[in-house]
Amino acid sequence: MSGRGRVPSGQPTIADVARHAGVAVSTVSYVLSGKRAISELTRNRVLASIRLLGYHPNAGARALASRRANVIALVLPLRSGIQVPVVMQFATAVVTSARRHDHDVLLLTSDEGPAGLHRIAAGALVDGLLVMDVELHDGRVPLLRTLGRPSVLIGLPAESRGLTCVDLDFHRAGQVCVEHLVTHGHRRVALLGAPAAVYDRGTGFAHRTRAGVLAAAARHRVDAVALPCEENAAEVHRRVVDLFARHPDTTGLVVQNEAAVGPVQAALAALGRRIPHDVSVVAVCPDQFAEHASPRLTRVPVPAEDIGRQAVSLLMRKLGDEPTPEVTLLPPRLTVGDSTAAVATAG
Amino acid sequence: MSGRGRVPSGQPTIADVARHAGVAVSTVSYVLSGKRAISELTRNRVLASIRLLGYHPNAGARALASRRANVIALVLPLRSGIQVPVVMQFATAVVTSARRHDHDVLLLTSDEGPAGLHRIAAGALVDGLLVMDVELHDGRVPLLRTLGRPSVLIGLPAESRGLTCVDLDFHRAGQVCVEHLVTHGHRRVALLGAPAAVYDRGTGFAHRTRAGVLAAAARHRVDAVALPCEENAAEVHRRVVDLFARHPDTTGLVVQNEAAVGPVQAALAALGRRIPHDVSVVAVCPDQFAEHASPRLTRVPVPAEDIGRQAVSLLMRKLGDEPTPEVTLLPPRLTVGDSTAAVATAG
DNA sequence: ATCCGTCGTCGAAGCGCTTCGACACTCGGC
DNA sequence: GCCGAGTGTCGAAGCGCTTCGACGACGGAT
Secondary structure (H helix, E strand, C coil): CCCCCCCCCCCCCHHHHHHHHCCCHHHHHHHHHCCCCCCHHHHHHHHHHHHHHCCCCCHHHHHHHHCCCCEEEEEECCCCCCCHHHHHHHHHHHHHHHHHCCCEEEEEEHHHCHHHHHHHHHCCCCCEEEECCCECCCCHHHHHHHHCCCEEEECCCCCCCCCCEEEECHHHHHHHHHHHHHHCCCCEEEEECCCHHHHHCCEHHHHHHHHHHHHHHHHCCCEEEEECCCCCHHHHHHHHHHHHHHCCCCCEEEECCHHHHHHHHHHHHHCCCCCCCCCEEEEEECHHHHHHCCCCCEEEECCHHHHHHHHHHHHHHHHCCCCCCCEEEECCCCECCCCCCCCCCCC | CCCCCCCCCCCCCHHHHHHHHCCCHHHHHHHHHCCCCCCHHHHHHHHHHHHHHCCCCCHHHHHHHHCCCCEEEEEECCCCCCCHHHHHHHHHHHHHHHHHCCCEEEEEEHHHCHHHHHHHHHCCCCCEEEECCCECCCCHHHHHHHHCCCEEEECCCCCCCCCCEEEECHHHHHHHHHHHHHHCCCCEEEEECCCHHHHHCCEHHHHHHHHHHHHHHHHCCCEEEEECCCCCHHHHHHHHHHHHHHCCCCCEEEECCHHHHHHHHHHHHHCCCCCCCCCEEEEEECHHHHHHCCCCCEEEECCHHHHHHHHHHHHHHHHCCCCCCCEEEECCCCECCCCCCCCCCCC
């Protein structure tokens, strides 16, 4: 009496398909992978059997034999102050793009620390990693180099040699905002940026935007201040009041914090400054958000979808051992809304 | 001349560990799984070798041999109008809890449709599924029954027989809000709920909250209206103005839409109605959010963390073939803030 | 007719792990 | 001194798939 026999899983296996189609197991495999020529006739017979039996290849077996899990990791730190909706947009773009490349996405937060990345990578649970919310001096960067698996960063650390990074060109975005304001005659502008904690830990996009704003202001010889900006209404209110107390002649605002946009508008209203008559506002934020605000904001959208797609396709290229550029910065595009106007001619 | 020899992966295998420790492969396996007794001495020797070699078990091989991937799927539809931050909170709670149970999380959006769920489940990529944003008549529910893998719903469909569901008791939450207002003497209340689209597709939590609000109002014989509520400021403003035009004697507001809270406050301010002197506001939303609003809101927090943890632990129980309750509803707790007060005695 | 190159298919050897039965041992009870 | 019941360890058989080499069959060139 057989003896060992573990119970069969219930799911049909490739052997079942082969038997049903009257071909060898390897033939079924080649039909599925397309790695060898198979006659039209055989292919159709096999495909019919597959459909009939409801066959789905076993992921574990496939990963084991092919040394490819067809899964990529999405590493999301989920720190305080991150812009949740933007992150979510990235995540969905990544999942969707990955599926187009026949890969699935494993979600990793960082609270397991470096050990988590090791476990995942060394255990061959994933073929490659996508790392989000990158800091200028990110501790994960050296780690990535030791993992022995391809990775792509969404964001740009200070030192990008040997890496593959994708992001919006936030430096340029900051410049573009200021230039737009300058073109409209504004001579004193302010950046209301990310929460202080985000700058403190050296998050790339915040620093780069600030640098861009300040650089453009300097070049055009306009006065500029950059302020961090928390996300709750009371804080924002205080900031704005304070800003206009110190610099009453401020007429241009760059806001890089979608959560702060509403409160900023409210605060300006409370100060009796109208948008755009008295103060022009440019936002760096997801497009949807800016579009539904009222007035419709002049903005530099963060193209989360594009970036996510790019990131995935770069990672796929690396998985296929193709060379990839170290840094891919998407050019910012400024969309004019109703929140900016020429500066009012002095009384 | 070996011949076949594929290149070795580079990662040490269990065989390497066994050789290094001078034991059999199976012994290493038992040290790792604890499924058979191993002497202290041997265990330590093996563990030392593991650490020394930097061994991590290959996930695919393990999944194949044990028929357990140690991965669960998190199914997020990501439809319009979902409350992104809440969803994100769930997601991170799920990932964290899953790790505690030695599982990883595969992120699935629904844009691949039912086929995606089949692929994942039949291919044994995951051991079980966690399904979020459940509608009253969710098309995925019958599907889940056919997958042959355990699943847990975060949310509550109309028909929950044979399922396992976890959620906040939103019906009770609605009641609690109204009761709080009634206790403070309010006689006309309104619910500003989720966006219309959310009700239209029959999302459970929105309907259940509305039902709870209306039921409590009826029982306490106070007047109540329930309005859907979009997320952009202009819409909200119109709604609120309209509400008070029709029912100027409204003094209690239940808001179940964190994105709308700010605009609601602004609209009330614009109408010259102060919180809480003229109008009391109770929010159903994540705690963090309510806590940082000003005034600090009276709220029924959505305990995303708890729910996520519960969901995972129920799923783990199902994976272990233990019985689970069909419906687990967490009791709502109302936290008093500064946005509600006794109704002003009529002038 | 013969030879060679292609095409389509097959069989078998793993991939790295878990798990089952077998097989020493040791130890207490009689 | 022997038996039986644990203990601790080993060997081997898969898990379901991919991939490599082999090998007929066929067709065009010689």
